[in-house]
Amino acid sequence: MERFFRVLLLGVLVSGISACSLFSSDDEVVRTPKALTTIKEEAVQLTEVWSRSIGKGVDGRYEQLIPVVSGEAVYVTDADGVISAFNSKDGKPLWNRKLEVRVGGGVNAGYGQVLLGTLNGEVIALDEKDGSELWKTRVSSEILSAPVTDGSFVLVKSIDDKLTALDAKTGKTLWQQDTLQPALTLRGSSAPVIEREAVFSGYSNGDAKAFRMENGMPLWSSRVAIPKGSTELERMVDIDSTPLIVGDTVFLVSYQGNVVALDLYSGRVRWSKEMSSYKAMAEGFGSLYITDQDSFVSSLDQRTGASSWRQESLEYRALTAPVTFSSYVVVGDYQGYLHLLSQVDGSLAGRFKAGSSAIKAQPVADNDMLFVLNADGKLMALKKR
Known part of the structure; x- marks a missing residue:
């Protein structure tokens, strides 16, 4: 039953189109995505460099299969474990593997390995050069x-809020840290971040934690959001976004909670601001960029948390997590549009249609290239015109 509610809640939250009495005292609240308005003078335009099709995409599922760039290659997977590697500059195929697994969180790459996690609880490591399997661990x-x-x-962070450390060469489990979960959570999971011989992660109970990389010893725990309300739905404060580390500050945001700046070494709260989001954040120009649950895009000062601007013209358009690209903030929406906002004032600076299906995964920026994967499995490499 709990799994059913997780899936149900997810569908309500990520659609950005409708909500029911789960979140309102009314019988039904219809949330209509705002219609797009014409941008009078586009300050920036994107052009396609190359595109490729990757299996079935997400195949109608929620999972956000974010591509990753490592060296001169971009790696991407579909929901059924079709993993491909392409030259990031010209899209030339490098290798392709069909693993026949249900992928839950996209891929990561680096240090000679391509890593992915599955809905069956497996961690699979492939060779970056040819896609051959190195090891597999459950x-x-x-x-x-x-x-x-x-x-x-x-x-690797699993949906039960367990953080597991594996040996990168063999896949052997080295240590594991458990955290008590609330009765009801969003169907999502904060990815861990490695920084300065420590690992940082957010949890579904609203806590952020840091552990020593070598042995999993706890370094600190800090409260990002405190559950409020009389029902389990109202008390959900999941941290599903990836911690963002800039200098000696860790930024996190929770659903129905806060965005906070924590000291990297002690976990002390430097500032906190009420906000609700379950998507990854981006940074640039000394600011923090956040897509909230209503698809408002906000800019906060990294030092103080003060609001610099908020773009509300894309309300309920099921925006992706933001990414900074050149001097712009880029988000995708449910109709396949990419929107480019000025980092300075949040104004709409450009728009690009990246296919007919939704963009669910956060775009990826790498130098002068922008990579976008839509729900149908079309991977596009874009540049500024």
């Missing part, structure tokens, strides 16, 4: 975020 539950590595350790 963890406690399904995986909805990509594993991360520093070349010595592989860290």
